[in-house]
Amino acid sequence: MTRALRVLLIDDNATERLLAEEAFALTDDLICTLTMASSGPEALARLRSPEAVLPDVILLDINMPVMGGFEVLSALKDDPKLLLLPVVMFSTSHAEADVTQAYTLQASAYLLKSPDFPLFLKQVETFILFWSGAHLPHRSKRTTR
Template sequence: MTRPLRVLLVDDSLIDRELAETAFELLRSPCTLETVDSGSAALQRLLQPEATMPDVILLDINMPGMTGFEVLSTFKTHPQLSVIPVVMLTTSAQTDDVTRAYTLHASAYLLKSIHFQTFLEQMEKLIEFWMRARLTTWPQMISI
């Protein structure tokens, strides 16, 4: 059997993190969710010597300290982190934000639904996609 998909959510909103945790508990797909409240916390967690790398990172844009764009830029310029797919998970539908995310090499851009059932469906589809898209050799393929 394939191991569960590992997802890291980076979002400063406690409510949004708790919403995601509830949604992931209800998902039928095999996955695990870890959450952190800031870009710096994500970097600290991922750069630990024995860190288990996520298969995909969900990243909010509007955060104090490091914005999601700054975090994404840091991920994509770091040799170990640059290969991790990053999905921007945000409420911003502004064209400039979408363009900037893809310019910084986001793997996808997903608008957070304000309705829980729709958000749950979004997460189910996201997990299904990344279960099929991930590399079977991950994270062993990364040389530190």
């Protein structure tokens, strides 16, 4: 049996985290677990702890205080333990400079957050389906939930 896809959402906005939690919960038929961090430093501390269970993919907001998404992305890609983790920038920014910077820093993708909840839910479903089927070096296809 394929184990659940593990997703880590890093977003400082409590409302955005709540909406994401709701959207992921509404995808009952898709096997996925969502964990959340409210800041870059919190996420990096968790990921770097010796007992950390690494996510299969990270959804990362760009605009966060203290440590912005691009700083978090750079830190992830500079860490030998974390550099292979796929990171999807998840933002409301349409700015071409943000998209370019994300890919320059080795983001796996750049996803615009839909302000419309039904479309946002569809984005989450498509995201889960894509990453559940992706061949990732740290995700065994033959484990249990």
